Amino acid sequence: MAATDDYKFLPIRDAITSINQKVNLIGVILEFGFPKRTRGTDCCCTLKIIDESHQKAGFSVNIFAEYLEMLPHVASGGDIIQLCHVMVKKHIGEVNAVFNKKFSSFALYKGKDAADFAPYQVSSNFRRRDMDDRFIGNLRKWLVDLQLHEESSSFSLLREIKEGEHINLACKIVHFSEAAKDEWMALVWDGTDTPPNSFSAKPEDEMAYPLPLQLENSPLPRDILCTFPKVGTVLRIYFDQGFQKNKLFMLNIGKWIKFVNVICEVRGGLWCGLFTPFTKIRYTPDEDCLILERQRLYDERISLKWGRMPLWSFPSPYYNTEVNYDHVPFVSLMDVLTHSEVTAKFKCVVRVIAAIPWKAEEFLSPLGIYRMRLTLEDPTARIHAFVFAEDGETLFDGYPSVDVLSRKLNRLLGLSVCNDNKMVKDAPRNPPWVQVCLKSYYISKDDVWGSRQYQIFGTKIVGV
DNA sequence: TTGGGG
Structure with a gap:
């Protein structure tokens, strides 16, 4: 490094050839990882930066510090980082910069939309210079x-996710909250529906181990759900163990973000994602081609007559049930949950994933009245819906034999049955899509929203 | 020193 009065920042292109030298760099953050502990005694995070001389892949910077708080906490991709006295190193053919906690310093600035030149985070030894404003201004201009050329095929839609896979997602942050104590989750959406899962849970398990309505301990309040899109899955992404829970998504509600390397899992038949220490966040301007593509797909979808039905349901809903409510359009379970009135009627396309009771002998109360609780699912939500009295008569077409009743419920639950109506042992069940009429109502006048329940009506199982 | 990716 030259004397400190020779204050200059190298273009990344030139830094790459300055192996084993200390350099000053200023660049735009293209990608960043979560701050984490190293296997040694320190903490570290990695960034990829670009500038006019090096726009494509991004130049890696590895930053070390004694404490997590001392690492740069990048608010958003596209922010600017100024790095002083970082060492350029060659590692297995790759060149990158290493931030040394003793002699390197950094400052973080907002990206292109900011007007001021005040850094939002600096390392303790950072020294600001008057010239910095000009460097930052030029970079923002x-x-x-800048047009990023993202490979669209390397980012999955939620409709394409597969269990156990590491994927990249380009999605909108719709909410961010604590799922359980110190367990944070980001809720994301891209306008498509996650694929339906099959269930290994046996129908008789529902009493002791009911399938959850949501993965978080308590359901999200209705006023939060009201901010969610009504069509398309809202996926929960959790932080895997062992690294800092990052609250930065709080700042980004409503924004689209590209995530690199998220793990997909199924829990209780519900899809979720996991952020790992290897997950990266990539700069996602509003006009990013991937984002425009997703927005266009969604606009196309909801402009279609059947766009609010689950993507995966065609043409099954018409074969399994008939509904006596033809004049209304289909709505999603999220529409149902967030409807403005407690008392209302809806028509939905759902899967019946569980039932209590599950034995046909018990569908009727001792007084001979139908009373059951079904668990319904669509790509947006799960709810419990009751079947009472005459609605049961409609659903099961009167009071057929136990054998017929049991066949009808098995059909709804997607149980594979042999010719003699015995269940195929341990086969996963894949409930078919069915159309149902739902009404919502309240139990207690004093707490109409808190006591809201759902009931199936005007729906008949057919083809059994 | 550490990590660099999965």
């Missing part, structure tokens, strides 16, 4: 017209 360049960034305005």
Whole structure:
């Protein structure tokens, strides 16, 4: 490094050839990882930066610090980082910069939309210079017209996710909250529906181990759900164990973000994602081609007559049930949950994933009245819906034999049955899509929203 | 020193 009065920042292109030298760099953050502990005694995070001389892949910077708080906490991809006295190193053919906690320093600035030149985080030994404003201003100007060329095929839609896979997602943050004590989750959406899962849970398990209505301990309040999109899955992404729970998504509600390397899992038949220490967040401008593509797909979807029905349901809903409510359009369970009135009627396309009771002998109360609780699912939500009295008569077409009743419920639950109506042992069940009429109502006048329940009506199982 | 990716 030259004397400190020779204050200059190297273009990344030139830094790459300055192996084993200390350099000053200023760049736009293209990608960043979560701050984490190293296997040694320190903490570290990695960034990839770009500038006009090096726009494509991003130049890796590894930053070390004694404490997590001392690492740069990047608010958003596209922010600017100034790095002083970082060492350029070559590692297995790759060149990158290493931030040394003793002699390196950094400052973080907002990206292209900011007007001021005040850094939002600096390392303790960072020294600001008057010239910095000009460097940052120039970088912001360049960034305005920058076109990122993202490979669209390397980012999955939620409709394409597969269990156990590491995937990249380009999605909108719709909410961020604590799922359980110190367990944070980001709720994301891309306008498509996650694929339906099959269930290994046996029908008789529902009493002791009911399938959850949601993965978080308590359901999200209705006023939060009201901010969610009504069509398309809202996926929960949790932080895997062993690294800092990052609250930065709080700042980004309503924004689209690209995540690199998220793990997909199924819990209780519900899809979720996991952020791992290897997950990266990539710069996602509003006009990013991937984002425009997803927005266009969604606009196309909801402009279609059947766009609010589950993507995966065609043409099954018409074969399994008939509904006596033809004049209304289908709505999603999220529409149902967030409807403005407690008392209302709906028509939905759902899967019946569980039932209590599950034995046909018990569908009727001792007084001979139907009373059951079904668990319904669509790509947006799960609810419990009751079947009472005459609605049961409609659903099961009167009071057929136990054998017929049992066949009808098995059909709804997607149980594979042999010719003699015995269940195929341990086969996963894959409930079919069915159309149902639902009404919502309240139990207690004093707490109409708190006591809201759902009931199936005007729906008949057919083809059994 | 550490990590660099999965």
